[in-house]
Amino acid sequence: MGEGSITKRKGVKNGDSQSIQSQASSTMQLKKQVGLLTAISLIVGTIIGSGIFISPKAVLSNTGAVGPCLIIWAVCGVIGMLGALCFAELGTMITKSGGEYPYLMEAFGPIPAFLFSWSSIIVIKPSSFAIICLSFAEYASAPFYPGCKPPVAVIKCLAAAAVLTITLVNCLSVKLASYLQNFLTVAKLIIIVIIVVSGIVLMIQGKTQNFTNSFEGSTITAGGIGLALYNGLWAYDGWNQLNYITEELKNPYRNLPLAIILGLPLVMACYLLVNIAYYTVMTPTELLQSPAVAVTFGDRVLYPASWMVPLFVAFSTLGSANGTCFTAGRLSYVAGREGHMLKFLSYISIKRLTPMPAMMFYGFIGMIYIIPADINTLINYFSFAVWSFYGLTIAGLIVMRFTRKDLKRPITVPIGIPILMVLVSVYLVLAPIIDKPEWAYLYCVIFILSGLLVYFPFVHIKVKWAQKITKPITMYIQLLMEVVPAEESKG
Structure with a gap:
C-alpha cells in the first residue's frame, strides 16, 4: 500500500547512500534460525497457554456433563x-512464511488473501494476543487477591506490560525470543506434569466419583456442540503456527511435519489428563463456579505449595503469548512484502535481523484489544472468523490438487482428510449461528468484507494521493528504526 524508501542514512555520505541502501536491500532477509527443538517448542508452547486453564468451564457449560466434555x-x-x-x-508445497496468506494467494488469488490478512492483522491475531495476555494477568495477580477477583485495572495494566515486554523481546532478537520460548515451554510442562501426576495419585486413592454416570445431565444441541468445540479448539489453536515462519525454519521439508507429529499428540495427551485431574477434585458444579480452575485445583491438592500453580500458569500463558507474537508478526511482514499492507511492515532491522516494524505494529494493535476485553465473547467471535479462513485455506489445498499439479509435494495427505476438515469448518461456522443467531456474527462478516473497500482503491488501483501520504511515513520509519526492504526468500 505504501511505497518509498530512504535515500539517506545517518552517518552516510550522500554519494554512497544509494549504493549502501541497494546492498542492504539485496542481502537482507529473515535467516533460518529455527531448528526442530524450537519448532516443537513453538507448537507445544503456543498451544498450551491460557486455553487449558480457561476453556474447561466453557466446554462443560455447553455440554452439561463430564463424559461429553472429555469427548469434546x-x-x-x-x-x-x-x-x-x-x-x-x-507448508512444504509453498515454503513461504505468513501461514494461510500465501496459500490463499496461490489457490484463489489476491482478494481472499487480502481479506485474510486484513482480518487477521486487524482483529484475529491481535485479539488472540490480548486474550492470552489478559489470562496471564488474571493468574499472575490472583495470589495477591485471595478469595476475590483482582481489580480490572490491575489485570489490564499487567496485560499491557506483558504485551510490551513480549513485543520488545521479539523486536530485539530471533534467538532471544527462541530461548525464551524454550524456557517457558519447559515451565508450562512442569505445571502440566504436576497437575497430571496429582490427578493420577487421587484416582489411585479412589477419587473417581465424578466419572460415574458421566453422561447424566448432558445438554447436547448442535449449536452447543459448536460452541463447545470453539472453546476446545481455542485451547488447541496454534497447530498451524510453524506455517507462519516457514522461511526461518531449518530444513522445513523434514522439521515442519516432524514437529507436528511429535507436538500435537503430546498436547492432546496433556489436555485430556489435565481435564481428568480437574474432575478428580471438583464436581462439574464446582468447576463452573471456580474463578480460576487451575488455582482452585492447586488450593485443594497442593496446599501449602499452591502458590506454584498461578506462577507456572503465568509462565504458560506468557509462553503462548510469545509464540503467538513471534509467528503472527510474520503475517504483517509478508502482507507488507506483497503490497497488501503498508510497505514498511515488510522491512527488516539491519542490526537485529527481525521484522521490527511488523512486530511493533502487531503489539500496538494487541494493546488496543486489552481495553474492552471480554474473554469469552472474544473467543467465540475469534473462532467464528478463524475457522472461516481455516476452511477456505484447506479448500484451497483441494483446489490446488487439480490446478497446480506442477508443484512439488514432499508430503501428500489422503484427499479425504482435507474434505473432512472443510466439512468440519462449515459446521463450526454455521452451527452456532443457526442454533443461536446473534448480530455480532453479522458484524464480523461485515468487517471481513469491508476489507474490499480498502483493497480496490489502495492495493488494486493504488491511488496516487495515498502513496503521497505513505511515502514520507515509510521514510521516517526507516530512519527511526534503521530498517530496509527485505529480499523475498525463494520457495
Whole structure:
C-alpha cells in the first residue's frame, strides 16, 4: 500500500547512500534460525497457554456433563491434528512464511488473501494476543487477591506490560525470543506434569466419583456442540503456527511435519489428563463456579505449595503469548512484502535481523484489544472468523490438487482428510449461528468484507494521493528504526 524508501542514512555520505541502501536491500532477509527443538517448542508452547486453564468451564457449560466434555476435548485434538497435517502439505508445497496468506494467494488469488490478512492483522491475531495476555494477568495477580477477583485495572495494566515486554523481546532478537520460548515451554510442562501426576495419585486413592454416570445431565444441541468445540479448539489453536515462519525454519521439508507429529499428540495427551485431574477434585458444579480452575485445583491438592500453580500458569500463558507474537508478526511482514499492507511492515532491522516494524505494529494493535476485553465473547467471535479462513485455506489445498499439479509435494495427505476438515469448518461456522443467531456474527462478516473497500482503491488501483501520504511515513520509519526492504526468500 505504501511505497518509498530512504535515500539517506545517518552517518552516510550522500554519494554512497544509494549504493549502501541497494546492498542492504539485496542481502537482507529473515535467516533460518529455527531448528526442530524450537519448532516443537513453538507448537507445544503456543498451544498450551491460557486455553487449558480457561476453556474447561466453557466446554462443560455447553455440554452439561463430564463424559461429553472429555469427548469434546479428544475430538478437538483429532481436528487439530488433521488440520495440522493439511497445513504440513501446504507448508512444504509453498515454503513461504505468513501461514494461510500465501496459500490463499496461490489457490484463489489476491482478494481472499487480502481479506485474510486484513482480518487477521486487524482483529484475529491481535485479539488472540490480548486474550492470552489478559489470562496471564488474571493468574499472575490472583495470589495477591485471595478469595476475590483482582481489580480490572490491575489485570489490564499487567496485560499491557506483558504485551510490551513480549513485543520488545521479539523486536530485539530471533534467538532471544527462541530461548525464551524454550524456557517457558519447559515451565508450562512442569505445571502440566504436576497437575497430571496429582490427578493420577487421587484416582489411585479412589477419587473417581465424578466419572460415574458421566453422561447424566448432558445438554447436547448442535449449536452447543459448536460452541463447545470453539472453546476446545481455542485451547488447541496454534497447530498451524510453524506455517507462519516457514522461511526461518531449518530444513522445513523434514522439521515442519516432524514437529507436528511429535507436538500435537503430546498436547492432546496433556489436555485430556489435565481435564481428568480437574474432575478428580471438583464436581462439574464446582468447576463452573471456580474463578480460576487451575488455582482452585492447586488450593485443594497442593496446599501449602499452591502458590506454584498461578506462577507456572503465568509462565504458560506468557509462553503462548510469545509464540503467538513471534509467528503472527510474520503475517504483517509478508502482507507488507506483497503490497497488501503498508510497505514498511515488510522491512527488516539491519542490526537485529527481525521484522521490527511488523512486530511493533502487531503489539500496538494487541494493546488496543486489552481495553474492552471480554474473554469469552472474544473467543467465540475469534473462532467464528478463524475457522472461516481455516476452511477456505484447506479448500484451497483441494483446489490446488487439480490446478497446480506442477508443484512439488514432499508430503501428500489422503484427499479425504482435507474434505473432512472443510466439512468440519462449515459446521463450526454455521452451527452456532443457526442454533443461536446473534448480530455480532453479522458484524464480523461485515468487517471481513469491508476489507474490499480498502483493497480496490489502495492495493488494486493504488491511488496516487495515498502513496503521497505513505511515502514520507515509510521514510521516517526507516530512519527511526534503521530498517530496509527485505529480499523475498525463494520457495
